[in-house]
Amino acid sequence: MIAVGVLIDVLLALGLVWLGWRTLQHPQLFRALVFFVVFGLVMAISWARLHAPDLALVEAAVGAGLTGALLLNTYRDLERGHVNHWDEVRDDLDSYARPVAQGFLLASVLALLTLLGWSLWHLPPSDLVVAAAVKEHLGVSGASHPVTAVLLNFRGYDTLLEIVVLFIAIVGVWSFHVLSAIDDGSMLPLDSSELLNSLVHRLVPLIIIVASYLLWVGAHGPGGAFQAGAVLASIGIIFSLTGSLAPTTQSTLGVRFFVALGLLVFLGVGLTLLVVGEGFLHYPHELAGALILTIELALMISIALVLVLLFNNAAGVRRR
């Protein structure tokens, strides 16, 4: 059985390298996208094999699912000519930028690999010091799952910065917003399908249950705000694709509030703790569980909304 496990791992590792290479090198954009989605799925399986179900969930939901949908949507816009200049950009890339870009990419990858190999080489023989420290302090973190404890308590800064990145991304999209690029959403002759509507109406409640479950279970098992937010965002994407939601060029106050909510709550909790003398994002033991759940709830809402808005390339969405 061990041999079978090793065989699967080797196949996954080789498959990942091959898929990554095909994604970057395939001359046809559409096929490169398909390779990217398959890469995400194989990556998710690899995380699961490495006993990291949290990362597997994120990779499957965000890497393969959402990013795949986003890229396919962008591809459709490119094909329809909604986004101009693509040919010029591609020609530019072909003519001179491509060798430079490839050289730069290759140099970066080599540098990164060298750095990683070097640090691996210099790791202490038994690298369980950190793991032991996490395990020891798990009791006071307010979460019973090591990953959640690390992400939201021991290493709260990282998660805070991640939500800042997402916030800046949507503000960036709004700043560069081009009116003509907004899609009217009438893609295929989908609108009149009873069958599709019945699927959507049955899936949406299930998706809400799954997202809530992922958020709740995040405290003591694989799950959390990013996974739940990505799953929740899929509702918005389904509605956008089936034409129930239309992108708008003006965001309402409500949209802006909920986009900022995750960041506001996270920062608010952190600063409040600083003011009362606990230290920034330094949760007191007895409140840690409740605070983490509150932050995760706010994060989930903001993450889901930002992902839907990014998917639509829109300032807001309205019902249609």
Added chain:
Amino acid sequence: MQAVIAIVLVSLGGAFFFAGTVGLLRFPDVFTRLHALAKADNVGLGFICLGLAVASGSLWVALKIFLIWFLALFASTVSCFLLARYGLYSMTNNGSKERRP
């Protein structure tokens, strides 16, 4: 005994997936390909779920596995229908009888 049944069922599912994949690669147009995929994937996934349910040995886990199968059935039915309809739509709109892969 339980493990043997599970292995047989999962292998049977794998065989259906294999046949479906061969169909996807070898059949000439979108409709026959969908036919191969939908049939093979649904039955194949059913056998794999059945095998995993037997292997799990727990009714609760088995129910969860069958929920996954049920959702996959539902989604693949609708997406198959949509793909076929789009195939038909693009065929008739191009004004040619040629079936596009």
